Amino acid sequence: MRITTWNVNSVRQRLDHLLAFLKEAEPDVLCLQEIKTQDEGFPRAEIEAAGYNVAVHGQKGFNGVAILSRSPLEDVRRGLPGDPSDEQSRYLEGVVPFRSGVVRVATIYLPNGNPVGTEKYPYKLAWMNRLIAHAGGLLQLEEPLVLAGDYNVIPEPRDCHDPAVWANDALFLPQTRAKFRELLNLGLTEAVRATTDAEKLYTFWDYQAGAWPKNNGIRIDHLLLSSQATDRLGGTLIHKHVRAWEKPSDHVPVSVELKD
């Protein structure tokens, strides 16, 4: 089965691209981030007409996540546990059938954290701590698990065009990358790096300063797999051509294939 993550930067602005991508790539599950709408504004009918079930955790204006699935979603949980006062919609999980059992899939929009020096960076680190705690609990289920999303983390220097530019950025600070490693060290496998050592693999290109034509990108959209999912890992794909579509998102979809 194919599981894909995509930060669409407004699902309503990107509906044509979304429907074209579903038809082209035929993902079994598509995790969306930055839908930038409340649940009522989500284009549910159009997506259901394309053959997908929908689970949404929306928010007015910013953030917002969703999971689209060919099979009905079960055990849907909205929001990341650990802070009842957190009102930002950045996490949603559910399970879908896989082989004789299920695969659990989460869509994640991890806080950006910039500007560093404001309350935004501690919020990012606290959110990562909550994700680590929650992922640890999910791993105890010992089932195939895919944590997919926009992590707003550049894991290593080779994951950006020019590391010097990002040295003091919340996406690349040593503390950010250490937290990301802490998550991986629970026993998760980052699917793209498990399947390729290629250089200049990016998933995001800024709208500004000609970043796309200069291939001045960063790799921040990741799929993290439990051991039970990693055992079925068949391959990964960064759908780079989508960035060249007219009026694109600044992120492109990233897919993992799990062998049936």
Added chain:
DNA sequence: ATGTCGCATTCCATGCGA
């Protein structure tokens, strides 16, 4: 490292968050 985009409101311009 700033050549852009999308959202909301104060609503035909500006501030905010990427």
